[in-house]
Amino acid sequence: MKLATWNVNSLSVRLPQVLDWLAAHQPDALCLQETKLTDDKFPHAELTAAGYESQWFGQKTYNGVALLTRTPATEVTKNIPGLDDPQARVIAGTVQGVRVIGAYIPNGQSTDSDKFVYKLRWLDALRAWVAQQVALYPRLVLVGDYNIAPEDRDVHDPVAWAGQVLCTPEERAHFKGLIDLGLHDAFRLFEQPPKSWSWWDYRNLAFRKNQGLRIDHILVTDALKAGVKSCVIDKLPRKNERPSDHAPVIVELD
DNA sequence: ATGACTCCCAGTGGGAGA
Numbered sequence: 692m693k694l695a696t697w698n699v700n701s702l703s704v705r706l707p708q709v710l711d712w713l714a715a716h717q718p719d720a721l722c723l724q725e726t727k728l729t730d731d732k733f734p735h736a737e738l739t740a741a742g743y744e745s746q747w748f749g750q751k752t753y754n755g756v757a758l759l760t761r762t763p764a765t766e767v768t769k770n771i772p773g774l775d776d777p778q779a780r781v782i783a784g785t786v787q788g789v790r791v792i793g794a795y796i797p798n799g800q801s802t803d804s805d806k807f808v809y810k811l812r813w814l815d816a817l818r819a820w821v822a823q824q825v826a827l828y829p830r831l832v833l834v835g836d837y838n839i840a841p842e843d844r845d846v847h848d849p850v851a852w853a854g855q856v857l858c859t860p861e862e863r864a865h866f867k868g869l870i871d872l873g874l875h876d877a878f879r880l881f882e883q884p885p886k887s888w889s890w891w892d893y894r895n896l897a898f899r900k901n902q903g904l905r906i907d908h909i910l911v912t913d914a915l916k917a918g919v920k921s922c923v924i925d926k927l928p929r930k931n932e933r934p935s936d937h938a939p940v941i942v943e944l945d
Numbered sequence: 946a947t948g949a950c951t952c953c954c955a956g957t958g959g960g961a962g963a
Contacts, residue, residue, distance in 0.1 A: 700952070700962080701951085701952055703952095704951090704952075725962085727952075727953070751953090751954090752953055752954065752960095752961090753953085753960095798961080798963060800961075800962080800963085806961095838962095838963070855963090856963075857963060890963070892950075892963070893949085893950035893962095894948080894949040894950045895948090895950085896949095897949095897950095904963075906963080933951090935951095936951075936962080936963080
């Protein structure tokens with residue numbers, strides 16, 4: 692089983708690339724973030740023609756998530772149950788016996804921002820809900836744009852980024868809080884190239900200089916860990932003429 | 946460097962992303 696996550700930064704703009712990518716990789720499930728589409732504009736017909744079922748949850752201008760699957764997803768959940776959140780950031784479904792939770796964790800903007808407070812509260816709610824979900828579904832993956840670089844080795848310039856949003860001790864403690872639920876960072880189950888990032892700023896030739904952060908992650912439960920065959924970041928789409936600033940992350944499970 | 950780039954909604958600029 693192959694699962695992937697990709698922050699596409701506008702599905703309207705990136706749909707041709709998503710269709711190409713699906714054809715090339717044929718994942719069983721692909722979680723998208725930052726679709727930036729209201730639900731009436733979601734391109735389900737094009738995805739159906741490409742062989743994918745879609746579940747989607749969007750809003751105007753910002754955020755928006757989707758779950759694309761080759762077989763229908765069941766038990767679909769949108770956003771974190773019990774959290775009053777006007778922003779469309781979570782979609783979950785059960786796919787071939789695996790609970791797939793796709794999340795677009797808030798960015799936080801800066802540590803002195805109200806958005807940072809929202810991010811930390813949102814992560815509290817996510818952890819509480821995921822704890823329940825792990826108990827219900829031992830075979831679970833939590834994937835998406837976490838907007839957290841878990842360690843200094845996930846940051847191109849840890850000195851410059853020290854204490855900055857995405858790299859603060861508070862955010863890293865939240866990441867560890869998720870790990871402590873019995874989850875494992877699939878990417879770190881394998882030897883990886885140094886300076887592996889999943890996001891590069893559009894500005895300042897960051898991709899060409901490989902100045903980025905690893906902030907898109909795939910966490911898997913204990914029950915799935917032994918069956919993880921690979922986990923890679925696919926940099927190829929970032930080389931497109933008009934790319935998302937994020938690259939897809941792919942995991943292969945038994 | 947209070948930047949850089951890209952996207953969106955708007956509307957001849959500004960917010961947000963990370």
